Amino acid sequence: MQAHIIYENEDWMPPLRTALDNAGIPYDEWFINEGHFDVTGTPPEGVFINRMSASSHTRGHTSGVAHTRQLLAWLERHGRRVINGGHAFELEISKVKQHAALEQAGIRTPATRAVIGGPEAWLDAARDMDTPFITKHNRGGKGLGVQLFNSYAELETAVEQSAVEPSPDGVMLLQQYIDSAEPFITRCEFVDGELVYAITSDTSEGFQLCPAEACRTDVATNDEPDSLFALRTDVPSALVDKYKTFLQREQIDVAGIEFIEDAEGCCWTYDVNGTSNYSPDVEEAHNLSGMAAVADLVQRCLEAETAVA
Numbered sequence: 046m047q048a049h050i051i052y053e054n055e056d057w058m059p060p061l062r063t064a065l066d067n068a069g070i071p072y073d074e075w076f077i078n079e080g081h082f083d084v085t086g087t088p089p090e091g092v093f094i095n096r097m098s099a100s101s102h103t104r105g106h107t108s109g110v111a112h113t114r115q116l117l118a119w120l121e122r123h124g125r126r127v128i129n130g131g132h133a134f135e136l137e138i139s140k141v142k143q144h145a146a147l148e149q150a151g152i153r154t155p156a157t158r159a160v161i162g163g164p165e166a167w168l169d170a171a172r173d174m175d176t177p178f179i180t181k182h183n184r185g186g187k188g189l190g191v192q193l194f195n196s197y198a199e200l201e202t203a204v205e206q207s208a209v210e211p212s213p214d215g216v217m218l219l220q221q222y223i224d225s226a227e228p229f230i231t232r233c234e235f236v237d238g239e240l241v242y243a244i245t246s247d248t249s250e251g252f253q254l255c256p257a258e259a260c261r262t263d264v265a266t267n268d269e270p271d272s273l274f275a276l277r278t279d280v281p282s283a284l285v286d287k288y289k290t291f292l293q294r295e296q297i298d299v300a301g302i303e304f305i306e307d308a309e310g311c312c313w314t315y316d317v318n319g320t321s322n323y324s325p326d327v328e329e330a331h332n333l334s335g336m337a338a339v340a341d342l343v344q345r346c347l348e349a350e351t352a353v354a
């Protein structure tokens with residue numbers, strides 16, 4: 046029995062391939078964008094790893110999300126084990142669903158409005174928002190569409206200048222801006238219900254954060270850039286416990302969960318990333334490996350499938 050990787054971003058594949066190779070796990074790769082599959086047929090045996098990204102549209106893979114939704118429904122209908130399966134994927138591509146689920150799990154999230162429509166609808170929804178607020182895409186990734194507005198008038202001006210990009214799914218979020226006590230956010234990496242480790246991520250240079258080497262914008266211009274990421278070992282254990290409960294309830298196997306801490310020490314959780322990428326700098330410095338934990342999970346799933354086959 047083997048693993049099958051569902052993916053669209055080649056840049057994020059090498060660490061996963063290395064981890065699976067190191068663990069001796071056989072796998073094949075399913076690049077997903079436009080294409081077709083045999084709905085009335087039977088999927089291959091094995092364990093599926095869903096690595097489809099909510100930001101696939103930014104790489105020209107505009108059919109990746111739609112294709113994956115249908116594919117996962119088919120695979121799961123046939124009882125295939127999918128790591129980050131259909132339910133997890135619905136949260137991956139909707140921050141509305143993420144926030145509702147986080148709130149339900151007793152996890153504090155920023156005040157958020159979902160706005161369906163274009164600029165007029167955004168302005169209408171923003172009229173009585175407390176300031177400052179941010180705009181954010183419901184289907185996000187890489188911080189795209191995140192912009193800070195200190196007043197309603199600022200949003201009006203940005204709209205007039207066509208400087209606010211719509212979300213790919215037509216759903217824009219207006220969200221309370223959380224003023225971070227320190228210039229970083231924290232991201233907690235979970236695999237199979239356990240915290241692998243947490244990192245801080247420097248926000249002083251903007252909202253577009255991704256720990257993967259491939260997303261780093263400073264590498265090309267600077268031979269030895271300071272890492273934007275550092276290990277964090279003091280995440281409140283009560284929060285970690287809530288995250289564990291949340292992940293179990295929402296059937297999310299792999300996730301990087303992000304929060305901001307304000308000046309009063311309140312933690313505000315605002316993003317759950319199923320296609321987690323791990324910071325090579327942090328992992329090398331501390332001898333950690335998120336992808337090795339993922340490979341261990343794949344191995345356990347394969348053993349479980351083999352046992353029932």
Ligand SMILES: Nc1ncnc2c1ncn2[C@@H]1O[C@H](COP(=O)(O)OP(=O)(O)O)[C@@H](O)[C@H]1O
Nearest residue numbers: 155185186187188189191221222223252315316
């Ligand atoms: N409510 C907020 N208040 C302050 N900063 C925020 C808030 N939401 C997001 N950010 C900043 O914007 C970045 C990107 O937002 P995020 O929700 O993580 O979107 P994405 O899914 O694109 O990563 C965050 O890492 C954080 O630095």
Ligand SMILES: [Mg+2]
Nearest residue numbers: 187188303316
């Ligand atoms: Mg994020």
